[in-house]
Amino acid sequence: HLWAGVAVALSGAASGIFVVIANAWMNAPAGFELVNGRAVNVDPIAAMGNAAALSQTIHMTLAAYAATGFAVAGIHAFLLLKDPANAFHRRALEIALIVAAPAAVLQPLSGDLAARHIAVHQPVKLAAAEAVFRTQAGAPLTLGGWPDVEARETRFAVEIPYALSLLAFHDPHAVVKGLDAIPPEDWPNVRAVHLSFQLMVALGTYLALVSLWVGWLAWRRRDLAHNRWLMRAIALATPMGFIAVEAGWMVTELGRQPWVIYGVLRTADAVTPMPGLVVPFVTFTLLYCFLGVIVAWLLYRQILRSPTVPEWRGFYMRSGSGERGAGSGT
Missing domain, CATH: 1.20.5 (Single alpha-helices involved in coiled-coils or other helix-helix interfaces)
Incomplete structure (x- = not known):
């Protein structure tokens, strides 16, 4: 039974990786040539090894383990608030956190890898996610805010000077391409992408901070189950991982619009006319x-x-x- 569970876990992870690789190809198409509107010289290996594959698979795999682990941990943390001595829930909480906490802590690093990729290969997605309306050197990192597309500005946001250029290019004075460098008809839904991105980052940050808290208490050999504030924090995190995953997919898919295959095929042209x-x-x-x-x-x-x-x-x-x-x- 144990090894059957291991096989399911490994095959599930592998299938998820291949799905994400296929999606990464839509963001960074490779392994073919377009001749007179037809794909020729198709190379499946090159397609699977597209430029976005590594960053997306790492980011999504860690997200899946963090989300699932915290969902399980949150349920058992909630039940431990009622019965802190319950051996079953204590053991289940420990196992879930062993999976979730490292993944949540590593997730911001994988997010940095993914963001640096889209800064180079999909600058419009980065511009929409950060609501950067104007191309500029030393671009600030935007926290929160409400994008006003008509006025080409983000209201009520907190800005950290030079931080976006530093994160995207590891250079505080690097130029970040804004939406003004892209034809408006090629813009995604800026407001939806920006808000989804902010939600994903906020929830991911919460999970990472809770994970660091767990690690600190475990290192000091404290009893996690009897720390009621920690149990409340973990219980509150129960749905957060899944919400963050959905928000991340909103950024990935909406941020690629109006393309279904970036730079190759528009979504409007890919919609099937098949009835029924x-x-x-x-x-x-x-x-x-x-x-x-x-x-x-x-x-x-x-x-x-x-x-x-x-x-x-x-x-x-x-x-x-x-x-x-x-x-x-x-």
């Missing part, structure tokens, strides 16, 4: 909603039905003394 797609779309949507409800119910039942102390000891302690202890319920 509404029925399968609605059918599959309802099917996945139904399956989602079933999975949520099964997980809810499984988590709440935590093992008792005798069951826990009987499972993990195989010695004769362990079995006697389990039978006595002490």
